[in-house]
Amino acid sequence: MILRVAVAVVAVCCVVIPNAVEAQSVNPAQAELERGAQLGRGTQLERGTQIARDTQTAGAKSSVFGYRDFSQEAGIEQKFLAVPSAKLAGEELKTLTAEPHMAATPEDKKTADYVAQKFKAAGLETEIVPYKVLLNQPKVVKVEAFDAAGKQLMSGPTRERVQGDPFDDNPRVVMPFNGSSGSGDVTGEVVYANYGRLEDFDELEKQHIDLHGKIVIVRYGANFRGVKVYIAEKRGAAGVLIYSDPQDDGFFKGDPYPMGPWRPESGVQRGSVQYLFKYPGDPETPGVASTADLPDSARVNPEGNQPHIISIPLSYEDAAPILKAMKGPSVPQGWQGSLPFRYHLGPGGVKVHLASQQDYQRRTIWDVVGKIKGTEDPDNWVVVGNHRDAWVYGAVDPNSGTAALLEAVHGVGALIHEGWKPKRTIIFGSWDAEEEGLIGSTEWVEQHADQLKNAVAYFNTDVAVSGPDFGASAVPSLKNFMREVTKAVPSPMGDTVYQEWRANRHGSNEHRASNAPPQPGDEVHVSDLGSGSDFTPFLQHVGVPSTDVGSGGPYGVYHSVFDNYAWFTLNADPHFVYLQQMARVLGVETLRMADTDVLPYDYEAYAHEVKAYIESAKRKAEDAKLTGLDFGPALAADAKFVAAAEHGHKLQANATGDVARLNSTLRATETALVSQAGLPNRPWYKHTIYAPGEYTGYAAVVIPGVNEAIEAKDARTAAAQLGVLTECLNRAAQTLESAH
Numbered sequence: 118m119i120l121r122v123a124v125a126v127v128a129v130c131c132v133v134i135p136n137a138v139e140a141q142s143v144n145p146a147q148a149e150l151e152r153g154a155q156l157g158r159g160t161q162l163e164r165g166t167q168i169a170r171d172t173q174t175a176g177a178k179s180s181v182f183g184y185r186d187f188s189q190e191a192g193i194e195q196k197f198l199a200v201p202s203a204k205l206a207g208e209e210l211k212t213l214t215a216e217p218h219m220a221a222t223p224e225d226k227k228t229a230d231y232v233a234q235k236f237k238a239a240g241l242e243t244e245i246v247p248y249k250v251l252l253n254q255p256k257v258v259k260v261e262a263f264d265a266a267g268k269q270l271m272s273g274p275t276r277e278r279v280q281g282d283p284f285d286d287n288p289r290v291v292m293p294f295n296g297s298s299g300s301g302d303v304t305g306e307v308v309y310a311n312y313g314r315l316e317d318f319d320e321l322e323k324q325h326i327d328l329h330g331k332i333v334i335v336r337y338g339a340n341f342r343g344v345k346v347y348i349a350e351k352r353g354a355a356g357v358l359i360y361s362d363p364q365d366d367g368f369f370k371g372d373p374y375p376m377g378p379w380r381p382e383s384g385v386q387r388g389s390v391q392y393l394f395k396y397p398g399d400p401e402t403p404g405v406a407s408t409a410d411l412p413d414s415a416r417v418n419p420e421g422n423q424p425h426i427i428s429i430p431l432s433y434e435d436a437a438p439i440l441k442a443m444k445g446p447s448v449p450q451g452w453q454g455s456l457p458f459r460y461h462l463g464p465g466g467v468k469v470h471l472a473s474q475q476d477y478q479r480r481t482i483w484d485v486v487g488k489i490k491g492t493e494d495p496d497n498w499v500v501v502g503n504h505r506d507a508w509v510y511g512a513v514d515p516n517s518g519t520a521a522l523l524e525a526v527h528g529v530g531a532l533i534h535e536g537w538k539p540k541r542t543i544i545f546g547s548w549d550a551e552e553e554g555l556i557g558s559t560e561w562v563e564q565h566a567d568q569l570k571n572a573v574a575y576f577n578t579d580v581a582v583s584g585p586d587f588g589a590s591a592v593p594s595l596k597n598f599m600r601e602v603t604k605a606v607p608s609p610m611g612d613t614v615y616q617e618w619r620a621n622r623h624g625s626n627e628h629r630a631s632n633a634p635p636q637p638g639d640e641v642h643v644s645d646l647g648s649g650s651d652f653t654p655f656l657q658h659v660g661v662p663s664t665d666v667g668s669g670g671p672y673g674v675y676h677s678v679f680d681n682y683a684w685f686t687l688n689a690d691p692h693f694v695y696l697q698q699m700a701r702v703l704g705v706e707t708l709r710m711a712d713t714d715v716l717p718y719d720y721e722a723y724a725h726e727v728k729a730y731i732e733s734a735k736r737k738a739e740d741a742k743l744t745g746l747d748f749g750p751a752l753a754a755d756a757k758f759v760a761a762a763e764h765g766h767k768l769q770a771n772a773t774g775d776v777a778r779l780n781s782t783l784r785a786t787e788t789a790l791v792s793q794a795g796l797p798n799r800p801w802y803k804h805t806i807y808a809p810g811e812y813t814g815y816a817a818v819v820i821p822g823v824n825e826a827i828e829a830k831d832a833r834t835a836a837a838q839l840g841v842l843t844e845c846l847n848r849a850a851q852t853l854e855s856a857h
């Protein structure tokens with residue numbers, strides 16, 4: 118990755134951090150080109166610029182899948198693309214991140230009012246939707262460590278601070294804590310469990326290290342932090358410390374802030390440890406919306422997705438004295454981090470005292486929802502969303518996405534003011550309390566579950582900009598749609614987002630210039646949707662085809678006080694041109710889906726991907742010597758899905774006359790992949806193809822019911838889940854076959 122700081126900062130001894138990088142005297146795109154040139158993206162750019170212009174005009178071509186004649190829409194798209202402003206996006210980001218704005222705080226409400234005002238100005242039918250949800254806020258968070266002689270080694274968490282940062286001493290900065298942590302006061306010996314993955318805890322078991330009554334210390338990375346606590350609790354631990362090892366997002370990766378983008382020694386990653394792989398949202402109302410008027414009787418015991426033990430996040434400044442004093446076996450090599458001493462597993466050498474008082478209350482949060490009613494298919498919603506709440510200032514996470522969303526709304530607003538109306542209803546959602554467990558989006562989805570059965574797409578962005586490298590995730594039926602959208606959006610580098618995306622894939626320029634269709638296997642990769650952001654309730658609870666987009670770069674300050682406007686303008690996007698780019702990507706996704714004649718789902722890609730998933734599960738079962746599992750029926754059902762998808766594609770490509778029935782059949786095919794019974798032990802997750810793994814939390818586990826049963830060596834459940842999958846694939850095939 119590129120070290121950007123060299124460009125921006127000259128003083129070495131005391132770093133001067135300008136708290137308002139207003140480089141607006143220069144043309145942002147020109148400045149970015151120059152910066153791009155400094156970053157060695159030399160000569161191709163001129164050619165790229167030409168291509169972008171060509172591509173922009175290319176958008177005018179009539180051949181966009183789903184459109185009978187794209188020319189009119191091309192005009193609308195070009196009008197839209199001209200509106201999102203880098204300057205305004207920068208100002209919106211500055212306003213949104215002026216104060217810490219954690220969910221349910223007065224500052225959070227201020228950002229909701231700000232977003233609502235912007236939505237209204239664009240001509241959206243706007244409402245602020247309150248939900249009453251169970252949330253903890255920290256009262257006491259304390260960690261003390263003592264050596265064998267009882268000498269105190271450290272006391273924390275220590276306040277985050279670096280020289281010259283204009284934001285880190287604000288009294289409204291919340292102390293480092295974990296959302297959904299338990300409360301209590303425990304003291305115990307310490308055991309190091311590396312990343313806290315299942316295999317790490319199994320390694321400790323293999324070494325006969327018992328965790329009962331112990332404090333487990335793990336490092337961030339590799340899986341969702343809630344999974345680390347989940348397994349530690351299952352194995353009897355009394356508490357968990359989660360720290361950021363410099364090997365993973367600190368000086369081992371590059372210059373730490375303020376010299377560079379990586380995590381400084383006092384930097385702490387806050388974050389939820391909710392067991393969202395069980396179910397996200399308000400822990401007291403799984404599957405039910407926590408509307409303000411929900412009677413208390415409708416609430417359940419929250420322990421379904423909440424840890425019972427204490428969890429506290431630490432910087433490596435605070436973790437180092439603990440790790441250094443630990444005795445016991447030396448760690449396996451892969452467990453060694455980058456602190457300047459050898460790590461040991463424990464127990465022994467140090468005792469840690471944890472005190473945690475978490476103030477759990479049903480607090481009000483605010484989603485902001487803006488709507489433009491569709492003229493032809495008002496019940497077919499296109500939903501676009503980003504969360505607004507942050508742990509502290511949230512410059513990258515999530516407000517780079519909020520600024521992009523606001524500029525997309527700005528562009529759509531300009532079309533509305535010119536009298537344009539979409540065919541399908543467009544809904545912009547600014548979700549609250551995502552950080553605490555995808556809460557604002559989940560409550561809204563649970564409230565509108567019936568209507569969302571007709572929603573044709575959900576477009577998400579969260580950490581929209583931390584650098585120049587575009588990436589996307591999507592259900593397979595929208596992966597090509599995503600690629601096509603990026604071919605119509607100019608990148609700050611002068612070519613298209615698609616060409617930059619491809620160039621980055623290959624890490625070379627040669628692909629930047631070529632518009633030639635990629636060779637098989639040479640296409641840009643669109644990832645699968647796991648979890649960790651607001652697409653989860655849309656796709657994995659009600660089955661809305663979804664995408665998630667972002668533009669990445671070196672970003673070590675996630676969930677710390679340093680994810681602020683100063684860091685952002687130094688490291689991520691000084692001229693806000695990537696915010697502008699992401700606004701354009703979101704906007705083109707939205708317009709194309711809202712006005713398309715035929716829904717551009719690609720079920721052939723879907724059916725082929727599922728075939729690969731089943732074959733790989735079959736191999737895994739064989740490797741695990743799990744006999745008696747018959748994959749034949751599932752493969753046969755998928756083969757029918759492939760054939761039906763080919764039939765569907767022909768109809769989509771040559772659609773004439775009234776396509777309403779074809780479109781509802783196409784949309785119903787995704788719903789066919791949803792099983793109302795849900796996954797074993799976690800029925801809230803109803804999609805049979807995608808879910809976050811019970812032991813990953815973020816990364817997608819495909820055909821999760823089957824794969825997780827195989828991993829658990831549970832042949833009976835695996836067989837049952839193969840049956841459920843076969844049923845869904847047959848239903849998807851029958852649905853598509855019925856299309857005409």
Ligand SMILES: [Zn+2]
Pocket residue numbers: 504514515551579580
């Ligand atoms: Zn986020």
